[in-house]
Amino acid sequence: MSAFVLTPGFADxxxxxxxxxxxxxxxxxxxxxxHRAGEALQPPSPLDRATAAVLLTxxxxxxxxxxxxxxxxxxxxxxxxxxxxxxxxxxxxxxxxALAIPDLAALPAGSHEVPESSATLLLQVRALGRGTAWRLxxxxxxxxxxxxxxxxxxxxxxxxxxxxxxxxxxxDLVLCAGEQLAALPRSVTVEEV
Amino acid sequence: xxxxxxxxxxxxxxxxxxxxxxxxxxxIARGLQAAGELPGYQRLRGPEPGLVMVRGRAGGGGAPxxxxxxxxxxxxxxxxxxxxxxxxxxxxxxxxxELAALADALLQDPARHAALQDTLVLPLHxxxxxxxADIAAKAAATRVQFFAMRNMRT
Numbered sequence: 001m002s003a004f005v006l007t008p009g010f011a012d013x014x015x016x017x018x019x020x021x022x023x024x025x026x027x028x029x030x031x032x033x034x035h036r037a038g039e040a041l042q043p044p045s046p047l048d049r050a051t052a053a054v055l056l057t058x059x060x061x062x063x064x065x066x067x068x069x070x071x072x073x074x075x076x077x078x079x080x081x082x083x084x085x086x087x088x089x090x091x092x093x094x095x096x097x098a099l100a101i102p103d104l105a106a107l108p109a110g111s112h113e114v115p116e117s118s119a120t121l122l123l124q125v126r127a128l129g130r131g132t133a134w135r136l137x138x139x140x141x142x143x144x145x146x147x148x149x150x151x152x153x154x155x156x157x158x159x160x161x162x163x164x165x166x167x168x169x170x171x172d173l174v175l176c177a178g179e180q181l182a183a184l185p186r187s188v189t190v191e192e193v
Numbered sequence: 194x195x196x197x198x199x200x201x202x203x204x205x206x207x208x209x210x211x212x213x214x215x216x217x218x219x220x221i222a223r224g225l226q227a228a229g230e231l232p233g234y235q236r237l238r239g240p241e242p243g244l245v246m247v248r249g250r251a252g253g254g255g256a257p258x259x260x261x262x263x264x265x266x267x268x269x270x271x272x273x274x275x276x277x278x279x280x281x282x283x284x285x286x287x288x289x290x291e292l293a294a295l296a297d298a299l300l301q302d303p304a305r306h307a308a309l310q311d312t313l314v315l316p317l318h319x320x321x322x323x324x325x326a327d328i329a330a331k332a333a334a335t336r337v338q339f340f341a342m343r344n345m346r347t
Binding site: 013 | 236
């Protein structure tokens with residue numbers, strides 16, 4: 001037996017998953033707004049509580065998951081609680097978890113007929129609410145919103161411009177740090193302040 | 194964390210899990226108590242009821258078809274020593290699933306295994322065997338002797 005210790009998932013699977021679903025839905029609808037999720041979870045390192053909560057809520061046996069090689073320690077926990085198949089090739093992923101932004105072109109961006117078949121990337125960053133400030137604009141934002149993110153690469157503006165240009169195809173991004181999350185849907189544009 | 198029993202005996206674990214899954218909650222609780230002090234444990238998942246699709250093959254070899262759904266309650270616990278036990282039982286008795294999962298975890302502990310075999314697994318096994326024999330005896334009483342009919346035909 002490995003030293004890996006299995007910890008529980010949601011204490012109340014239905015209510016906690018609904019609360020997290022609502023948080024992700026609202027984060028997608030209003031890009032840049034911070035939400036909290038998974039406060040009570042004790043996920044295995046290196047997963048953050050918010051990342052674990054989103055996966056417990058959205059990932060299941062129909063959603064292949066690609067894990068950053070740095071996250072493989074969490075694969076047993078995810079296999080037990082989500083029953084999700086873990087794929088080695090990001091091209092087959094419905095969800096991806098990463099500690100550093102991977103090559104977005106390697107993830108499925110959907111097609112013009114079924115743009116919703118694209119992948120959603122859960123990216124763990126050092127902190128949300130401090131660090132580099134980004135100005136977000138797009139659907140869901142009457143006025144441009146500001147979001148401070150600590151942990152994005154310097155060329156994120158270029159990476160995101162390439163992704164936004166694919167619209168209606170493209171990757172949706174959920175940023176997680178600790179128990180906070182925010183989302184950048186593919187429809188939003190970002191600009192460093 | 195104590196070492197779990199060698200995993201080269203999957204059939205042994207399969208056997209005790211099967212016996213636990215078919216036994217009632219009170220009998221499992223009695224057997225566990227008889228083996229001594231129970232350690233603390235934490236629920237990792239459930240107990241939660243759900244549906245599973247039972248599939249069959251006509252004659253055991255035909256194309257698989259969906260026979261129907263059945264209610265199954267599953268539970269997974271981890272003892273304070275770190276042993277993980279699982280249980281899947283037919284029906285909705287959550288206490289029974291939790292006790293069966295706890296018993297599965299404790300049976301993997303070499304220090305407790307022998308005592309639990311004596312107080313839990315073997316008594317449950319003989320109880321199930323007795324039930325089976327009882328049903329078989331009732332069925333046997335209604336058996337039709339086709340021997341006489343075969344004699345008439347020849």
